[in-house]
Amino acid sequence: MQVYHFSENPYPDAWDADPCLRVTLPNQHFDPKVGADLINRYIDEWVLCDELGLNIWVNEHHSTATCLTASTMLPLAMLARETKKARLLTLGVPIGMRMDPVLAAEELAYIDVVSHGRLEMGLVRGYSTEVAPNNVNPAHTTERFWEAHDLVIKTMTTHDGPFNWEGEHFHFRQVNIWPRPYQEPHPPVWITGFSPSSARPIAERGHTVAAGLNARISREIFNAYRQRTNELGRPAARQDRFGYLALVGVGETEEEGHRFASQVKGYLETTGRAPSHFLSPPGYFPVSAKLSEFRRAQQGIAGSIFQTDRKGNPLPHATASIPQLIDAGVVLAGNPDQVFEQIKDLYDYTGGFGHLLAMMQGGHLSHDDTVKSMSLFSREVLPRLKEFLEPQEAEVLERVRERPLPG
Amino acid sequence: MLKEIENGRHSVEVSGTKMEFLTFGKGRPLLFLHSGEGPDIPSDECLRCLGAHFRVIAPWHPGFGRNERSKNFRDVGDLAYLYLDFAEVLGLADATLVGASFGGWVAAEMAVRNANAFNALSLISPLGIKVRDRESRDIADIFAMTDAEFAEIAYADPKCAEYDLDALGDEDLAGYFRSRESLAFFGWKPYMHSPQLRRWLHRITVPTLFIAGSQDRVVWEGYHEAYSDAVRGSRLTRIANAGHFPHHERPGEVADIIAQFCGSDASAESAA
Numbered sequence: 084m085q086v087y088h089f090s091e092n093p094y095p096d097a098w099d100a101d102p103c104l105r106v107t108l109p110n111q112h113f114d115p116k117v118g119a120d121l122i123n124r125y126i127d128e129w130v131l132c133d134e135l136g137l138n139i140w141v142n143e144h145h146s147t148a149t150c151l152t153a154s155t156m157l158p159l160a161m162l163a164r165e166t167k168k169a170r171l172l173t174l175g176v177p178i179g180m181r182m183d184p185v186l187a188a189e190e191l192a193y194i195d196v197v198s199h200g201r202l203e204m205g206l207v208r209g210y211s212t213e214v215a216p217n218n219v220n221p222a223h224t225t226e227r228f229w230e231a232h233d234l235v236i237k238t239m240t241t242h243d244g245p246f247n248w249e250g251e252h253f254h255f256r257q258v259n260i261w262p263r264p265y266q267e268p269h270p271p272v273w274i275t276g277f278s279p280s281s282a283r284p285i286a287e288r289g290h291t292v293a294a295g296l297n298a299r300i301s302r303e304i305f306n307a308y309r310q311r312t313n314e315l316g317r318p319a320a321r322q323d324r325f326g327y328l329a330l331v332g333v334g335e336t337e338e339e340g341h342r343f344a345s346q347v348k349g350y351l352e353t354t355g356r357a358p359s360h361f362l363s364p365p366g367y368f369p370v371s372a373k374l375s376e377f378r379r380a381q382q383g384i385a386g387s388i389f390q391t392d393r394k395g396n397p398l399p400h401a402t403a404s405i406p407q408l409i410d411a412g413v414v415l416a417g418n419p420d421q422v423f424e425q426i427k428d429l430y431d432y433t434g435g436f437g438h439l440l441a442m443m444q445g446g447h448l449s450h451d452d453t454v455k456s457m458s459l460f461s462r463e464v465l466p467r468l469k470e471f472l473e474p475q476e477a478e479v480l481e482r483v484r485e486r487p488l489p490g
Numbered sequence: 491m492l493k494e495i496e497n498g499r500h501s502v503e504v505s506g507t508k509m510e511f512l513t514f515g516k517g518r519p520l521l522f523l524h525s526g527e528g529p530d531i532p533s534d535e536c537l538r539c540l541g542a543h544f545r546v547i548a549p550w551h552p553g554f555g556r557n558e559r560s561k562n563f564r565d566v567g568d569l570a571y572l573y574l575d576f577a578e579v580l581g582l583a584d585a586t587l588v589g590a591s592f593g594g595w596v597a598a599e600m601a602v603r604n605a606n607a608f609n610a611l612s613l614i615s616p617l618g619i620k621v622r623d624r625e626s627r628d629i630a631d632i633f634a635m636t637d638a639e640f641a642e643i644a645y646a647d648p649k650c651a652e653y654d655l656d657a658l659g660d661e662d663l664a665g666y667f668r669s670r671e672s673l674a675f676f677g678w679k680p681y682m683h684s685p686q687l688r689r690w691l692h693r694i695t696v697p698t699l700f701i702a703g704s705q706d707r708v709v710w711e712g713y714h715e716a717y718s719d720a721v722r723g724s725r726l727t728r729i730a731n732a733g734h735f736p737h738h739e740r741p742g743e744v745a746d747i748i749a750q751f752c753g754s755d756a757s758a759e760s761a762a
Binding site: 360 | 633663664670
């Protein structure tokens with residue numbers, strides 16, 4: 084199992100400035116001197132991954148105190164030079180929202196070349212709160228995403244001169260990037276899955292699906308991926324087609340691990356701090372999802388479908404305890420033995436995954452605590468993850484036949 | 491081809507697109523292009539009032555209400571051509587064309603494309619043009635505010651915005667969300683306008699009446715004058731105690747003004 088260290092590079096100093104942390108929070112609340120130290124510190128933590136046998140995961144958001152990375156290309160370009168071994172995962176490049184895909188493909192190819200083929204290429208639609216900063220039409224983002232995806236792949240795999248592209252969203256007549264990617268035919272592609280139905284087109288393309296933060300939904304997503312692969316008559320998907328995201332805190336004791344996780348949980352408490360017109364602009368979520376969200380609210384259920392436990396019962400992240408969040412598959416926390424057992428449980432419950440996406444820094448968690456958590460993970464947990472083997476074909480078929488869980 | 495689905499609600503296929511519309515009243519035809527989420531949201535009172543003077547035909551725009559938006563529609567120009575076809579299919583050559591807010595934008599796009607397709611044009615708080623410089627927002631960003639904030643700027647009396655979503659069944663509630671999505675689809679960028687529309691408004695040659703609420707804060711205060719100034723010979727009538735949707739806040743008054751403008755009171759009597 085490959086493990087990736089992640090931090091959204093938050094700016095917690097501004098979290099008390101306003102109830103809304105996205106789109107409208109004035110950047111007067113960003114102190115460049117504080118930010119300079121903070122961003123360098125976060126990059127140092129990524130660089131440390133190389134020594135610890137961990138990989139690196141970066142993301143980006145805009146107009147927000149929850150994430151300072153302006154483009155995943157920027158840290159990746161630095162880390163391509165500063166590290167030698169770690170896989171470099173962007174999850175992802177928000178091609179449903181911003182950047183022209185040809186420029187994205189060229190920059191990603193550059194990172195892949197400089198890192199000698201260490202790029203893991205996540206392509207994402209972009210979070211709903213990115214609609215306003217990018218002023219992208221929210222009702223276009225899904226079709227824009229898939230067109231951009233197709234264009235990135237074709238751009239990276241065309242080596243015999245320019246090709247033509249006159250699509251719905253993108254128009255080019257001479258596409259011919261230099262450099263081209265180091266990895267053949269292109270860096271591994273990852274896409275985030277938020278629902279079982281979203282896993283199907285990812286499975287059809289054979290890309291890696293990233294899920295997480297909810298054991299039950301992730302299990303459904305992974306099952307849907309495996310089912311689609313089976314329907315297409317293909318061999319069972321290998322575990323490296325699945326990534327699971329969790330908040331992680333490893334301490335010397337259970338208490339210390341829980342304390343680290345409680346601070347990382349600042350991510351959960353701030354990520355949705357924006358009014359609904361920015362969290363759910365019309366057209367970003369399908370009509371069917373809007374309808375069920377409305378019906379849930381009528382029943383007095385607050386929070387998204389992701390804020391649920393393994394039975395599908397509501398579990399508001401703001402008030403849930405660390406043990407509850409561990410059980411729901413949101414958090415892995417405790418001493419190294421406990422964290423290992425939690426990973427194993429999640430692995431068995433979801434049908435297995437080859438990538439653990441570990442948010443080991445979040446919220447106010449300090450540099451020293453982050454390094455301690457990362458180091459303990461590296462020394463005490465990581466070696467044991469070699470025990471996870473590819474599942475037997477029969478086990479996979481059992482998953483394929485599994486009916487959706489209630490709730 | 492023309493089917494009645496339920497009382498007063500019809501469907502017709504136009505240029506490969508299934509369209510639904512409401513009808514009210516008798517007499518001379520009036521094609522009404524709706525604002526917001528549909529012709530009967532927040533209420534159909536304005537259509538009933540117009541129905542006292544006209545035979546009102548009030549379609550849902552494609553992708554609004556119960557029908558999915560087909561891939562054939564990419565921008566407001568597509569809607570303009572669709573409604574020109576719609577008018578031909580339904581034989582509305584002598585009709586009055588009325589459009590409100592977003593529907594007013596569509597109506598203006600139709601009128602510059604075919605100046606003679608209708609007898610008269612009435613634009614109620616139409617959107618669709620850009621007047622001032624690039625840093626001046628002519629039209630409030632309705633997608634960056636709460637429903638309550640929107641009601642506050644869109645109505646003289648925000649209570650008139652009330653529309654009970656809780657009472658809707660799944661089909662109509664889904665239709666409401668579909669309408670919101672399509673409003674964004676057609677109006678997101680450039681925001682609620684066509685950059686070129688204003689310079690072609692001189693092509694509108696039918697008698698044109700602009701109607702705007704005196705408390706419309708959805709658009710910049712000089713917006714309706716600028717729009718009216720660009721349509722030769724047009725008039726602008728202000729409605730007191732009304733905001734961006736005077737046809738919802740003062741439905742009887744607006745219907746009477748349109749009827750008077752079209753000189754159609756006689757036909758209303760004959761229909762009664």
